[in-house]
Amino acid sequence: MPTLRQLEYLATVVDTGSFTRAAEQLHVTQPALSHQIRALEVALGGPLLERLPRAVRLTPTGRAVLPHARAALAEAERLHAAARRTAGLEEGELEVAVVYSVSLGVLPPVLRDWRRLHPGVRIRLREYAHADRLREAMAEGRADLAIGPAPTGWEGPIRELGVEEFTVVLPAEDPLADRPAGTVGLAELADRDWVHYAPDNGLADLLDQVCARAGFHPRAAIRAEQTSAAPLLAAAGLGPALVPADIVPAHFEGALLRPDPPVLRTLTAYTRTRPDSLTVAFADLLARRVRIGPEVSRRPVPDASG
Incomplete structure (x- = not known):
């Protein structure tokens, strides 16, 4: 299977018209470049480039392959750009699962502030009547972040938000x-x-x-x-x-x-794995909004309710 690196090497050789100039632009040695092009030709079942004395010419197979190579490289760049924008909180989508009481009380002002701060990041909300259902949904991968009472026996990261x-x-x-x-x-x-x-x-x-x-x-x-x-x-x-x-x-x-x-009742935010930047930013905003109860006689109820 061709790799993105090999496709990049092919496109660069064609664009520069020379293995030497392509190697310089890619910051690799010419033998390494030639090796990757040969590996690509083997993977695709035929020669892609004809090496002339002062130039490089695409073979019929090469002319057929090049548009797809450029499309794959462009798509990869779009993917990387989307990841960078998401990491920068510019755009993306975050799936949040909550118990009903959270969606009615704590969450609305958080969603209002999030929309103002990060208008390009959409929130998909999933609501559950009971914390047990919330935990099951999170374990099954239905959301990126769960908000509710601390889940019993949860092995992933758990963040205490407040009371x-x-x-x-x-x-x-x-x-x-x-x-x-x-x-x-x-x-x-x-x-x-x-x-x-x-x-x-x-x-x-x-x-x-x-x-x-x-x-x-x-x-x-x-x-x-x-x-x-x-x-x-x-x-x-x-x-x-x-x-x-x-x-x-x-x-x-x-x-x-x-x-x-x-x-x-102590509220928590929890995930299956280490949270990404979007999830952390949302949890940070949520933690600032959770109502903190009085310091005296603080006895949170058992964390099994919704």
Whole structure:
């Protein structure tokens, strides 16, 4: 199989009209150049060049091969240029996989800033309801970067981004809504029916775990498939909801209370292999945007939820 080097040598000999001048331009010895041309001729099954006393002339086979050689060299240069532009964050595409809560809360301002900073680099987003599905998708090669709770048993690079804080949502008219401290112990809500999550939504596991720490199992008034529906259902009076603080709209009509102790979850970015420059740049921007929780009573929940 011809190599790009051999094709380059052929095109240079033709362009300069001389093995001597071609060798000088390529910074190789003339014997090395001749050897590569002979190897190319062997690979293609016939002579490509006729060596005249003062010039070099293409054979019929050489005339047929040369356009393809030039096309291959041009394509290789385009490939190298694309790689350089990607390394320079000028253009390319990055496939990012996330759990739902990240795509609703943390990610939108990151994508806005990324678009402003790197308009030529497209983002393809894949969303998963549970961190286990996210991990499986990443292991199967469906994305370049995964963002979610730390994956159990992951052998590739993992970068801790920061802490995601959760809030309890209640109706604005709830008796607990006007607390001066703005906090609530989950045990105080043990006798309530909750806005829970569907079993395939990873936040269902999280809610069960933190309520178990508080000494009870949350009864479900309703189970939401979509994470974004939970705060709306809670504000409508169907029961308290535990949601990532970042997904709550700025002008939300419900009451937001901080659990005491806080409910926090460490977010990570992980890849299968050492990340390239695009992936690192995106993770850097993401890390600056992740909400950092309070320094006291920081007890992240188990990293198995979505």
